[in-house]
Amino acid sequence: MGHIRVRNVGKAYKRYHRKIGRVAEWCGMGTHHELKWVLHDISFEINAGDAIALIGVNGAGKSTLLKIITGTARPTRGAVEVGGRIAALLELGMGFHPDFTGRQNVYMAAQLHGLNSSEIGACMQDIENFAEIGDYIDQPVRTYSSGMQVRLAFSVATAVRPEILIVDEALSVGDAYFQHKSFDRIRAFREQGTTLLFVSHDPGAVKTLCNRAILIDQGRIAQEGAPDEVLDYYNAMIARKQTSELIEQSEQLGGSKITRSGSHRAVIEEVDLLFNGVTTRAVSSHSAVVVRVRGIVHEAVEELTVGILLRDRLGNDVFGTNTFHHYSSSQHPAVGDAFQVDFAFPDLALGLGSYSITVALHKRDAHVADSYDWWDRALVFAVTPAERASSFVGVCNLPVSVAWK
Amino acid sequence: MISIISLRGLWAYRYFVLGSVKREFQARYQGTQLGVFWVIAHPLSLILVYTLVFAGLMKSAMPGHTSRFAYGIYLCSGILTWNFFTEMLGRCVNIFVENANLLKKVQFPKLCLPIIVTASSALHFCIVMGLFLIFLVVIGSFPGVIIFAMLPVLAIQIALTLGLGIFLATINVFFRDVGQSVAVIVQFWFWLTPVVYAPTILPPFAARILEWNPMWPLINAYHDIFLEQRLPAWHTLWYPMLLALVLVALAMRAFSRLQAEIVDEL
Numbered sequence A: 001m002g003h004i005r006v007r008n009v010g011k012a013y014k015r016y017h018r019k020i021g022r023v024a025e026w027c028g029m030g031t032h033h034e035l036k037w038v039l040h041d042i043s044f045e046i047n048a049g050d051a052i053a054l055i056g057v058n059g060a061g062k063s064t065l066l067k068i069i070t071g072t073a074r075p076t077r078g079a080v081e082v083g084g085r086i087a088a089l090l091e092l093g094m095g096f097h098p099d100f101t102g103r104q105n106v107y108m109a110a111q112l113h114g115l116n117s118s119e120i121g122a123c124m125q126d127i128e129n130f131a132e133i134g135d136y137i138d139q140p141v142r143t144y145s146s147g148m149q150v151r152l153a154f155s156v157a158t159a160v161r162p163e164i165l166i167v168d169e170a171l172s173v174g175d176a177y178f179q180h181k182s183f184d185r186i187r188a189f190r191e192q193g194t195t196l197l198f199v200s201h202d203p204g205a206v207k208t209l210c211n212r213a214i215l216i217d218q219g220r221i222a223q224e225g226a227p228d229e230v231l232d233y234y235n236a237m238i239a240r241k242q243t244s245e246l247i248e249q250s251e252q253l254g255g256s257k258i259t260r261s262g263s264h265r266a267v268i269e270e271v272d273l274l275f276n277g278v279t280t281r282a283v284s285s286h287s288a289v290v291v292r293v294r295g296i297v298h299e300a301v302e303e304l305t306v307g308i309l310l311r312d313r314l315g316n317d318v319f320g321t322n323t324f325h326h327y328s329s330s331q332h333p334a335v336g337d338a339f340q341v342d343f344a345f346p347d348l349a350l351g352l353g354s355y356s357i358t359v360a361l362h363k364r365d366a367h368v369a370d371s372y373d374w375w376d377r378a379l380v381f382a383v384t385p386a387e388r389a390s391s392f393v394g395v396c397n398l399p400v401s402v403a404w405k
Numbered sequence B: 001m002i003s004i005i006s007l008r009g010l011w012a013y014r015y016f017v018l019g020s021v022k023r024e025f026q027a028r029y030q031g032t033q034l035g036v037f038w039v040i041a042h043p044l045s046l047i048l049v050y051t052l053v054f055a056g057l058m059k060s061a062m063p064g065h066t067s068r069f070a071y072g073i074y075l076c077s078g079i080l081t082w083n084f085f086t087e088m089l090g091r092c093v094n095i096f097v098e099n100a101n102l103l104k105k106v107q108f109p110k111l112c113l114p115i116i117v118t119a120s121s122a123l124h125f126c127i128v129m130g131l132f133l134i135f136l137v138v139i140g141s142f143p144g145v146i147i148f149a150m151l152p153v154l155a156i157q158i159a160l161t162l163g164l165g166i167f168l169a170t171i172n173v174f175f176r177d178v179g180q181s182v183a184v185i186v187q188f189w190f191w192l193t194p195v196v197y198a199p200t201i202l203p204p205f206a207a208r209i210l211e212w213n214p215m216w217p218l219i220n221a222y223h224d225i226f227l228e229q230r231l232p233a234w235h236t237l238w239y240p241m242l243l244a245l246v247l248v249a250l251a252m253r254a255f256s257r258l259q260a261e262i263v264d265e266l
Helices: A020-026 A062-070 A102-112 A117-131 A134-138 A146-157 A176-191 A203-209 A227-252 B002-011 B014-028 B036-057 B070-093 B100-105 B112-139 B144-174 B177-191 B204-210 B215-228 B234-265
Strands: A004-016 A033-046 A051-055 A077-082 A086-089 A164-168 A195-199 A212-217 A220-225 A266-275 A282-284 A289-297 A304-312 A317-322 A338-345 A353-363 A371-384
Touching (some): A020 A033, A051 A062, A062 A086, A062 A164, A102 B014, A164 A176, A212 A227, A289 A353, B002 B014, B112 B144
Parallel strands (some): A051 A212, A086 A164
Antiparallel strands (some): A004 A077, A289 A338
16 A cells, blocks of 8 residues: 556647647547647656655656646546545645635535535534634635635645555745644654655655655656765756856857956856766755966966856845955966966855756956956856755855853 | 446545535625525515516516416416526536636546536535525415426426536637627526516517427416416427437537547646
């Protein structure tokens, strides 16, 4: 009980050039559609008691796969075998009816699982207590906030321990308090043998709750294994994607005019992020990395300074420095010389998230003096959770000593 | 074979069906101060308008009848059953589209939904019909045991509505125009059926064409039972009954062929 076997599952939606083509097909007059494949040949097995994380970017096919496993959608190819009762929280809510009250919806959801009124009555109080939405239980669901809907949906889905629990990103809507509470319940279920299939973009939750992860990309299984490894691979993948998107974006905006500025007497040729001497775009927090800037001098420049600026996802400056401030600006390279500067970070104490590096070449201490080259968002990289449990929240880890006084 | 399996599947969801009928009933009067009063007020006003206004004030007479309530009874027996037909059909046609949210998230037999509509519409029909029967007793025109002849006629009507409803509901998922056109067609259909007028006023050629309207013999049967207080002409009901069976078979075929695609399209 509690196993899931997915064998060679493929899913395609029919695309009609003209809607009338469908009628022609119904009447047996040829084929008028083409298949749009969203899942290709997916196979995996989940044993009872396993906790699997499904990760992947939006539109990768995770939700479609979950729909096939829960049985609301049918696979075009292959088959799914499920052993045991499934409780699923797909996207928001559980198909709540907006005009019915929370209580009526609880009854409806439970009846859909084959319970009768007296059986539901027995666990109604538990559901109310766990959801903690107070009087709202007797108000129509349309008056609920999305967080309240999730609270109620999770409480109903987990009122009776299922053999298989499927949670699709829904919990991210709840507040931290409820997330903790629901993770506790999920953990308790796991200890009692419930199989968990969990979709999340929260690396912390994936690492603590799951013992295996499956990465779905463009409808295929891209990676499968221990959560750490798969998450690292995933972060590297999105970082690559983000970088190429950012570059495309800047090209669309008019190319070098937007992201590149300056007199171009000296030019940045390459910016790279290295870990153990190897190019990377995803590093774990507190690792030792090097930001390498290489460039070439086209015309005579004085007191060449190379600066870097790290920004977070929202564009806030996180950290910036340059060679001038580190007393290494006494460079007067000759015309035609290539140069390379390494900014070595022995302990990159950044919080999780994605960051961009902006690089500038200028005279002396600030780029306002005489800017040779300014390259906005030359590189984007992701910081992933550290090996050991992280002891901080926020953008950076400040040195601190803590003592009771 | 398929139908036996799906029927067994439906039985497992009986609590859901019953619960949904109850919820719909509650939801209709939720937020009202008078609650149950409205359950009765609406149909009662309908009956009183048709019987007292037409019978009392307008003095409309039915050919061959002396009772001053004759036309009122004729009107009520036709309109109440016609309303049952259109309410059920109208809701059936949109049933998959309206419940898209549920169908996409929870796995359950989709045929539960038209059954809920049938039960819910039948419940309201029973209330209206009950009031009408009380009214007939009060005015002394209760047809007696003949009333049980209404049950087979109703069974044919429900089968016809359900067959047509599920068939159109399935098509409506892919072509939403179906739902819109049903609302329009039902308007015409009403006037092509002898509900407010007596069929005798029609010219013979029109009557011959309109005999193909399956609602015609059904409504006539209700008229026979309530106004003439006699058994309906059973042989006229063969046609709607066979048509109902054909439609149910067609609906089941269309539904089982397309049900896998319904969720993809919603």
